[in-house]
Amino acid sequence: MEESPRSGRTLEGTRAPSRPGARETFGVAAKVLVPLVATGAVKRRPKAMALAERCQTDRAAIDLLRRLRGEHGPGPLLLSVPKRTIAVLLDHEDVGRLLDGAPDPFTPDTVEKHAALGRFQRHGPLLSRGHDRERRRAFNEAVLDQDRPLHHLAEPLWHKVNDESERLAATVRRSRRLAWADFEPVWARLVRRVVFGDAAADDRGVTALLDALRRDANWAYLKPRNEPARAELAARLLARLGPADPTSLAGPAAGAEPGVHPEDQVAHWLFAYDAAALTLMRTLALLAVHPGPRDRARTELATASGPAELPYLRACVLESLRLWPTTPLLLRDATAATHWGGEALPEGTSFVVYTPLFHRDPERLPYADRFTPQAWLDGSADAEPAMTPFSGGPARCPGRNLVLFTVTTALAALLRRADYRLASDSPLRTGRPEAATLNPFALAFTPVRV
Template identity: 45%
Template sequence: MAVASRLDTGRAFAKVLLPTLAKGVIVRRRSAMAMAEWTQADAAAVDTMTSLRDRYGPEPLRLRVTGRSVALVFDADDVARLLDGSPEPFALATTEKRAALNYFQPHGVLASRGEERERRRRFNEKALRPGNVDVGSVVRDEADLLVRHVTSTGVLTWDSFAQTWWRAVRRIVLGSGARADEALTDELKVLRQNANWAFLHPRRHGVRQRFERRLRDHLERGETGSLAAVATPDELVGQVPHWLFAFDAAGIVTMRALAIGGSGAAGVLESARLWPTTPVILRESTLATRWHGTWLPEKTTFVVFTPYFHRQFGDAYRPDLWPNSEPALVPFSGGPGVCPGRDLVLVSAGLMLDTLREHLDVPVLRPPLPATLNHFALRLPAARR
């Protein structure tokens, strides 16, 4: 297995890893996304990954990082091995991930290991079934209000869409009593912004305590027809922050799907293929593992840069790709660590997408679609159909 030169290690960080971190892994930064779109940072990152594979071959490439074992992954079969081998011997709760998530969801499944993770994973899979909540009526109610707003202003912006999306999300997760509680998701956003810095930002204990008190008040109602009714507040309070976090990414995917003329689940999946909201999948080995004849030590961090794999399927809208079993086409990750809310997200996002498409005429981006698309800047002239 090859080891990258110091120069190529620098290229990997400068062109692939650091720009991804700069955009915001836990919550996107507006200014960084604007710069990334202007420079088409993801195109440069994919080109760098391609160059490194051409130079070193398809096996994982070890980077020269002092005191750490880090490997970039280039081959789809290696991606499948990592994802299928999670959480043992390839843990989802990597050192970096635990540091970031500890700001707002220290008890979430993504930050857990061992039996604790298995228990929380089972709980999430059961709780996040689409049938547990009346997604259809919630999404259609909120989408109808957005259609009225857009037809009066003549333009669909990210800010107007996001406001509608979060109202729907709060109703789905916590019930109609939380619909207008913007402070709840604003406080969570502050905590997520801190989490972008992982080890480097001081804890905001006051904000987190206010957020959890506000969250528990909603959970205590256990409103029928929402996810708050599926379990007790004590069981839910540690998991709901992750659900809200995941719905943020789903909103971004939905807005981009509108911009490319997507529809249904395939439109949502294609949006996530073209512009992954999880651009880097990390796994950390829990023991020494053998890769193509080379032993890599315990606690090796494996890096899967998803745009590199996803864009191999082209730069156009390809709903024909779905359903798809390609091992490195992973908009919701894969293997035992696949997103437990995948079906709920697809139902919610697909309904929002289709309801807006049914009533609004918006322009469609044409191929080749950009490698980086700044959702914050999307302004779609729209009229009622």
């Protein structure tokens, strides 16, 4: 990136933006942005997700953006909205350039995130800039053990995940069914044990308070903030961190330097672990309809005991996130004027990356709509600049390894006890391309003895 003090930064190799007309702008708003807001950007709404699945809203959004890219070229689409410049990226390499430019000149701390996430994590990593961002990011990288496939607490965390999976398996054995309603409370308990330690296992109140604030956050600027509830959540999280159970994330989180606000970092972790629950259910559904990958995962399990990386199962989880990214919109605001394809975009430009477009782009990926765990094993998915279920560049998810370990461990524990067949009316079918929208809340499984 080159800097020119008068005219802003130039991004080498970027393509010239285009300006779609009012009808096309309306189409992008209606087909891409409205469904994401309606289904709940911060806390998913199950009824709206059911409708989105019925209408396959992601398919309509992907098709529209591909058509616009064909008509206008691969440069960003500049949407004309009052008082804002919104640039919707259409090019894979442009996505890589944008994400590599965090936190300057492209900050993840955007106007929209501030309005939404600020309701329950005022000092969260995604809402921080400058030195505050540096120290909060460093704290997250250290506690979450960003770079290690197996977290340094893998052993005690593995026991917690297995205990809770056994609890879930017992319920499933009794009811002969695994559905979201059985799974969600067990997952929330597991997450509290992983984050705070075993003493917090039954603290449903803290999860309920966070969930209420997250439901408010879905409304972003449209609903007044509930400051007393935010302060109560922060106090409860701090109290939970106090005893610093060394077998949980609270252990390494103890002793955070001033200004980090560990309670707000923890609020983000609890929130983010929800995406893992959706991912686990969707991966189980993929394995239910794909016997080949299911057998291969099972063969891998036969060779492993105790905390393990389980590369094949991990690749299945990553595939679920490619097909149904839980953060479908990556947002960045420009902290300075930038030049894209020779055109100056002002400071404050809001950049939008709709990840399903890139994760399922048949013009680039031979496996676009097919379940292909192999893409994560042979390096081809990682080589893609816009393959970003965990974002990319300096603001990529520091919890990636930890959450993949948590989800694969829980899946392994479930699969060791039974196979699961789909018992709900799902759009997934053996031998067919994967549906663009999959509602995880409606998935239900019947366990089958192995």
